[in-house]
Amino acid sequence: MDYKYMPEPYKVKMVEPLRILEKEERLEAIKKAGYNTFLLNSRDVYIDLLTDSGTNAMSDRQWAGIMMGDEAYAGSENFYHLQETVQEIMGLKYVVPTHQGRGAENILSQILVKPGTYVPGNMYFTTTRAHQEMNGGTFVDVVIDDAHISDKEDVAFKGNIDLQKYENLINEVGAENIPYICVGVTVNLAGGQPVSMKNLREVYELSQKNGIRVMFDCTRYVENAYFIKTKEEGYQDKTIAEIVKEMFSYADGATMSGKKDGIVNIGGFLAMNEEDLYHKACALVVVYEGMPSYGGMSGRDMEAFAIGLKEALDFNYIKHRVEQVEYLGNKLIEAGIPIVRPIGGHAVFLDAKKFLPHIPQNEYPAQVLAAEIYIESGVRTMERGNVSAGRNKEGKEYFPKLELVRLTLPRRVYSYAHLDFVAQAIINTYNRRDEIKGLKFSYEAPVLRFFTGRFERL
């Protein structure tokens, strides 16, 4: 039977009751949190769309896997299961487990990024760029220009690399100064936008020609594969597993935050085909994470992760996941709310510049919008604009083109009725947008300031 939006391909077995505060209490809570939704207590949140990272609901199979944790310090059975699963799904040879994605980014950057090197990527990601910069490298954005235009909706694969920009960089700085290109599949900060198979193939060919490694940030690779299946010619009849296999045939390695498409609460890995890189990574993992057979995860975490990776390849699972996002996005479009289009894989992104055109970017419109949505409804969202972008090496703010608020859907957690409530919350906030004023920092950390920054109303 055909439905416009895929109903839940699971049923509920356990529930977690939620608290709904009164508006005065929410006002108090956000003030106490310095108008930063990262600093709210989760018990004060009704619907939590801060992130899809580690906030997923595990299946009964995954919970059963938790009971089979082999908590040996070395050589845990669950590590071998995880390793085999990654090898089988992605076809990458070596797997180094880490506690989460940035653990893998740290190891990769420490090995390959040296002062004076350049790392191209399809739009920056906060933690990824921070590790590259902390090792003396320079991140260079080579995503297509359209990715920076929030309402450019006739581009199916807005996460694509601009091959010309990439080639220009190679000619300018020399391939020997580019240790790898980091390809995000999908691109989080562009709005969860996918990369086409054609583009992945071309990027790989150009990289091979120049002796540059291709490292995927494959945190949301199943969402990317779903978009290839539904949007790219020639892939409609292929399974998600087949598409994933082909995607990874255009990579030399990958970092992954398992907290997303691994459908778990914690975990990650660095994987690669190069033996030498693997040995170097094993030497560093013991310094930062733990033995190469656990990397900061318990045995039970690795078991749940291995099972989650397999579950995520199920077509009904991923169709429902992406269609939930589409459902919320379409509700907002119908109400005339400015959002990033096309709607991406893990979240709906509000365009704060258009939502609050009277607030200049140095007064952090996306930050205040996230705070106001919380005050309105108890729904927690995340700023993804000037505050997230931070400052460059000269201490100047980046002022990114995209000034967004992200409504991120955890996997298998909220119902369509929850999403109706969220849409209403956004519409109510939109209706009173003229009264909203900007913010200024009262505390700012030197790196990744969005996590801990505090603000005051102007």
Ligand SMILES: Cc1ncc(COP(=O)(O)O)c(C=O)c1O
């Ligand atoms: C695209 C992307 N890469 C890397 C990371 C880092 O992963 P983690 O949060 O597990 O450290 C995240 C989320 O943080 C992400 O969304």
Ligand SMILES: N[C@@H](Cc1ccc(O)cc1)C(=O)O
């Ligand atoms: N990767 C997660 C957690 C996170 C959030 C914000 C960051 O800038 C970094 C990490 C996310 O995208 O939600």
